Amino acid sequence: MQKLAVSIRDQIISYVPRNIGEIIDGHPVCLWDDLEEIRLRLGRPLALHGRQGDLFLDSKGAAAAAAEAYRPGREDLEQALHLISSASLYAFEQELRCGYITIPGGHRVGLCGQAVLEQGRVVRLKYITGLNYRIAREIKGVALPYVHYFIDYRRRRVRHSLIISPPRCGKTTFLRDLARLISDGVPGLGFSGFKVGMVDERSELAGSFQGEPQLNVGNCTDVLDACPKAEGLMMLLRSMGPQVIVTDEIGLEEDARAMEEVIHAGVTIIATAHAGTLEELCARPGLRRLMQMQIFERVLFLGRSRGPGTVERIIDPRSGKTVHGGSDV
Amino acid sequence: MFELGLKTAGAACIVAAAAAFGENKARTLERRVQQLEQFQRSLKLLATEISFARSLLPAAFTSVGRQCTAPVRELYLNAAELMTAHPEMSAGRAWELSLSRIYPQSCFSALDRDTISSLGDSLGVSQREGQLKQIRLVEQHLSFNLAKAREDRERLARLWRYLGFIGGAALVILLL
Numbered sequence: 001m002q003k004l005a006v007s008i009r010d011q012i013i014s015y016v017p018r019n020i021g022e023i024i025d026g027h028p029v030c031l032w033d034d035l036e037e038i039r040l041r042l043g044r045p046l047a048l049h050g051r052q053g054d055l056f057l058d059s060k061g062a063a064a065a066a067a068e069a070y071r072p073g074r075e076d077l078e079q080a081l082h083l084i085s086s087a088s089l090y091a092f093e094q095e096l097r098c099g100y101i102t103i104p105g106g107h108r109v110g111l112c113g114q115a116v117l118e119q120g121r122v123v124r125l126k127y128i129t130g131l132n133y134r135i136a137r138e139i140k141g142v143a144l145p146y147v148h149y150f151i152d153y154r155r156r157r158v159r160h161s162l163i164i165s166p167p168r169c170g171k172t173t174f175l176r177d178l179a180r181l182i183s184d185g186v187p188g189l190g191f192s193g194f195k196v197g198m199v200d201e202r203s204e205l206a207g208s209f210q211g212e213p214q215l216n217v218g219n220c221t222d223v224l225d226a227c228p229k230a231e232g233l234m235m236l237l238r239s240m241g242p243q244v245i246v247t248d249e250i251g252l253e254e255d256a257r258a259m260e261e262v263i264h265a266g267v268t269i270i271a272t273a274h275a276g277t278l279e280e281l282c283a284r285p286g287l288r289r290l291m292q293m294q295i296f297e298r299v300l301f302l303g304r305s306r307g308p309g310t311v312e313r314i315i316d317p318r319s320g321k322t323v324h325g326g327s328d329v
Numbered sequence: 330m331f332e333l334g335l336k337t338a339g340a341a342c343i344v345a346a347a348a349a350f351g352e353n354k355a356r357t358l359e360r361r362v363q364q365l366e367q368f369q370r371s372l373k374l375l376a377t378e379i380s381f382a383r384s385l386l387p388a389a390f391t392s393v394g395r396q397c398t399a400p401v402r403e404l405y406l407n408a409a410e411l412m413t414a415h416p417e418m419s420a421g422r423a424w425e426l427s428l429s430r431i432y433p434q435s436c437f438s439a440l441d442r443d444t445i446s447s448l449g450d451s452l453g454v455s456q457r458e459g460q461l462k463q464i465r466l467v468e469q470h471l472s473f474n475l476a477k478a479r480e481d482r483e484r485l486a487r488l489w490r491y492l493g494f495i496g497g498a499a500l501v502i503l504l505l
């Protein structure tokens with residue numbers, strides 16, 4: 001087992017019911033090296049998802065067809081919930097409302113069950129019937145070949161930038177590494193670090209557990225964890241004096257309004273958004289106005305043409321020129 | 330002369346022992362009140378940990394335990410230790426085990442034990458509001474126990490002191 005896999009196993013195993021941990025460890029080949037998800041669904045096969053694809057395991061840890069696979073029971077799910085909440089469900093009300101709990105190491109456990117509504121809004125989940133352990137892996141250096149595109153060397157500042165892609169193309173991983181590089185600086189590329197503020201609404205960027213970032217987001221990065229973006233942007237602006245604010249998955253109009261405030265306060269913003277093309281981006285009401293105002297100086301397109309996290313193109317939307325890959329807009 | 334001295338010394342020993350027994354009983358009644366008051370205070374601290382700090386139970390127990398005195402201190406710290414050492418153990422089980430450990434050294438009555446034990450029933454398994462309701466319920470029961478303990482202290486503590494001394498003296502008279 002590789003060193004990283006050992007560390008990931010150690011982080012995850014104490015939050016998985018003991019018998020299921022033994023099943024995973026019982027598989028003849030070490031699964032931790034490229035494991036991405038562990039799925040526990042009530043009365044349905046125990047499923048593991050890795051880079052090689054999906055796999056069902058029987059009670060001894062051997063690969064099995066769905067009919068022979070181990071099927072987690074109510075007790076397994078209750079035990080799992082007990083472990084991931086450290087027997088303190090009350091401390092995870094907000095997370096239960098959002099449908100996930102982050103555990104040490106920045107890994108997230110997605111939850112499925114029956115939603116409890118109050119005044120038409122989800123207040124929590126009950127009768128948990130599905131858990132998905134999503135293993136967080138930070139890829140250090142993924143943004144290094146591109147970081148210089150985001151720096152305005154002449155004015156010694158970071159450019160307002162947007163990273164876009166369809167889901168599961170590595171936006172968050174790229175943004176995390178970019179934030180780390182901007183925060184720490186890259187002397188080899190001729191810039192020292194900037195003060196970075198990070199609004200991590202879904203605890204995905206920094207993978208915070210009890211507010212403490214579990215993933216490396218840089219030495220000069222202040223993380224506002226589990227805070228709504230629009231509110232978080234203003235809080236960081238007022239309280240932490242950042243030079244750059246980083247946030248994930250913008251899209252709502254209130255996010256765009258808060259971003260405008262940040263930009264007009266002289267702070268650089270770097271964000272990600274779901275969109276496959278520039279046209280799709282401009283079709284989103286929350287982002288259209290920002291694009292029309294030509295706020296962004298760089299838009300980076302991620303794709304999967306050479307695997308997740310492939311930088312397909314970087315453009316300067318103000319001039320319409322492509323600064324890396326592809327052809328001009 | 331020697332015999333009289335011996336008898337006097339013996340009598341004094343009997344009276345002192347009986348008085349000490351009475352004093353011990355009286356102090357137990359006083360300590361019960363103090364320990365119940367301490368536990369009542371700890372519930373307020375626990376409610377704050379749950380509602381404001383939203384600490385995880387092992388951390389909440391540790392924090393509350395550190396602000397209390399024995400045996401309430403040990404009650405919380407033992408429970409925190411058990412939960413940390415055995416993550417699969419439910420909070421209720423850890424609470425019950427910790428209570429059984431400290432109970433023999435405490436001055437709690439069987440009724441107090443039941444009240445304290447009832448806190449573990451829903452610890453950690455409900456939402457914040459549910460936790461606070463459970464704490465309030467235990468507080469209500471505890472207030473009743475505390476009123477009874479104070480009454481016992483007022484009524485019985487002096488009685489035990491007198492009884493100890495008088496009982497010792499009566500025994501001496503009977504033996505003479």
